[in-house]
Each structure stands twice: as structure tokens, then as C-alpha cells.
Amino acid sequence: MIETRLINILERNPAHVKFYKTTHIRESGTWRMILTHTCIITDDVKGLSLFYQTVLGINPVLYREDYSEFNTERGNLSICARI
Numbered sequence: 915m916i917e918t919r920l921i922n923i924l925e926r927n928p929a930h931v932k933f934y935k936t937t938h939i940r941e942s943g944t945w946r947m948i949l950t951h952t953c954i955i956t957d958d959v960k961g962l963s964l965f966y967q968t969v970l971g972i973n974p975v976l977y978r979e980d981y982s983e984f985n986t987e988r989g990n991l992s993i994c995a996r997i
Contacts, residue, residue: 937950950988950989950990951989951990951991951992952989952990952991952992953992953993953994954991954992954993954994955994955995955996956993956994956995956996957995957996959978959979959980959981959982959993959994959995960979962993963977963982963993966984966991966993967984970984970986970991972984972985972986979995980994980995981993981994981995
């Protein structure tokens with residue numbers, strides 16, 4: 915699942931993460947945490963966007979020089995330029 919891969923990457927590289935938000939859902943009687951939004955601040959939006967495009971196997975829905983955004987089934991990943 916894309917969310918699981920993304921959470922694993924974020925937990926291994928916490929210095930990149932500026933913000934992330936989770937929520938909980940109940941499936942088959944069990945509560946499960948899901949990632950709903952992550953924002954990564956970087957000096958290299960293009961490079962990090964290409965990295966996550968490869969890792970997630972999806973294209974960004976929005977791409978600019980200073981911002982890109984990926985939508986997964988249950989959440990978003992934003993990559994923003996450091997100001």
C-alpha cells in the first residue's frame with residue numbers, strides 16, 4: 915500500500931518532514947492509523963519530486979518549480995521549497 919511505504923520512508927528520514935497528519939479509521943473491527951497529509955520542505959523540489967514519483971509509482975497532480983503534490987488513495991504528499 916502506498917501509505918505504508920510513505921510512512922516507512924518518512925520515519926527513516928525525519929529531518930525532511932516538516933509536517934504530517936494522520937487519522938484513524940475502523941476496518942473489520944480494528945482501528946488503523948492512516949496518513950492523510952505530509953508536507954516536506956526542501957531546497958530541491960525537483961529532485962525530491964522525482965524521487966517520490968519513482969518510490970510511489972505515481973505522477974504529481976500539481977508541479978511547479980517551488981511546489982509539487984502527490985495524491986494517494988487516502989492522503990496527500992506536498993513538497994515545498996524552503997523560503
